Amino acid sequence: MKIAHSLRPSFWRREHHLDRMTLRELVVAYFQYPAILAYIACALAAIAFYAARPAPLAPTLLAVFVATFIYPLVWYVLHRWVLHSRWMFKVPLMASTWKRIHYDHHQDPNHLEVLFGALHTTLPTIGAATLPVGWAIGSFWAGPAHPHAAFGAAMAAFATGLLTTCFYEFCHCIQHLAYKPKNKWLAEMKRQHMAHHFHDENGNYGITSFVWDRLFGTYYDRPQRPTKSPTVFNLGYTPEMAEKYPHVARLSGGVATGHPRQRDRAA
Numbered sequence: 001m002k003i004a005h006s007l008r009p010s011f012w013r014r015e016h017h018l019d020r021m022t023l024r025e026l027v028v029a030y031f032q033y034p035a036i037l038a039y040i041a042c043a044l045a046a047i048a049f050y051a052a053r054p055a056p057l058a059p060t061l062l063a064v065f066v067a068t069f070i071y072p073l074v075w076y077v078l079h080r081w082v083l084h085s086r087w088m089f090k091v092p093l094m095a096s097t098w099k100r101i102h103y104d105h106h107q108d109p110n111h112l113e114v115l116f117g118a119l120h121t122t123l124p125t126i127g128a129a130t131l132p133v134g135w136a137i138g139s140f141w142a143g144p145a146h147p148h149a150a151f152g153a154a155m156a157a158f159a160t161g162l163l164t165t166c167f168y169e170f171c172h173c174i175q176h177l178a179y180k181p182k183n184k185w186l187a188e189m190k191r192q193h194m195a196h197h198f199h200d201e202n203g204n205y206g207i208t209s210f211v212w213d214r215l216f217g218t219y220y221d222r223p224q225r226p227t228k229s230p231t232v233f234n235l236g237y238t239p240e241m242a243e244k245y246p247h248v249a250r251l252s253g254g255v256a257t258g259h260p261r262q263r264d265r266a267a
Contacts, residue, residue, distance in 0.1 A: 016112035018176040026173055035116045036169065038160045042123065045247045055152030059141045063134040063153040067160040075168070078213040081203040086236045095247035097121065103248060106235050109197040110176045116169055124161035130154075130161035171208050182249040194224050198259075200229040233260065 088098035102116040134157025138150035196204040212220035242249040
């Protein structure tokens with residue numbers, strides 16, 4: 001059974017599967033994608049706001065550093081305890097969101113249209129993770145000499161979060177591309193992320209960094225887990241679970257099992 005994906009940009013005349021694309025094709029598609037264009041536009045707007053009401057250099061640099069540092073932790077927390085949770089599909093109001101932001105991606109990990117996050121969830125999350133931090137840092141410098149320090153630092157942190165998201169998304173795409181990166185760091189990153197998608201989803205939650213996986217004990221190499229997870233493609237939303245909580249199944253046209261390419265051939 002082939003699952004119907006909910007997001008298919010109208011100006012693209014075909015679906016994009018990263019395991020069938022070249023790096024050049026990815027770059028072209030990447031800079032046409034609405035979410036990426038939105039991130040870049042918001043980042044430019046934040047930079048413009050910063051230029052209009054700048055913060056001093058010290059809080060600006062600190063806000064950028066902290067926003068960059070905190071991003072992998074925020075991603076880890078959300079990926080492990082929200083995207084891989086088993087409560088969202090049980091709530092009718094959350095089922096479509098969970099399906100769109102992660103279930104579809106695990107159902108077909110190489111499908112570009114559902115690899116990127118949904119803007120209505122990502123933009124608020126980026127803002128919540130960066131704006132308060134930047135504002136708090138800038139507040140220490142606020143005063144008659146620097147009346148816009150808090151605002152400027154918040155804008156610097158927000159722009160950093162948006163551009164970091166663009167970097168993460170591009171690295172994520174590369175990990176699903178059908179080629180082995182020459183760069184050792186990218187190659188290792190791809191190897192660990194592929195294990196998350198095709199071997200055992202309960203670990204290796206990082207994208208560009210697996211530091212938090214190591215600290216929280218969720219990092220693994222495939223030989224450490226010889227048995228493949230039976231829920232690696234459905235995140236625990238099995239046919240049995242769909243009978244009790246049918247919301248995602250109704251949106252998906254059923255519950256698919258097995259490797260996505262095997263399902264395509266069967267279809």
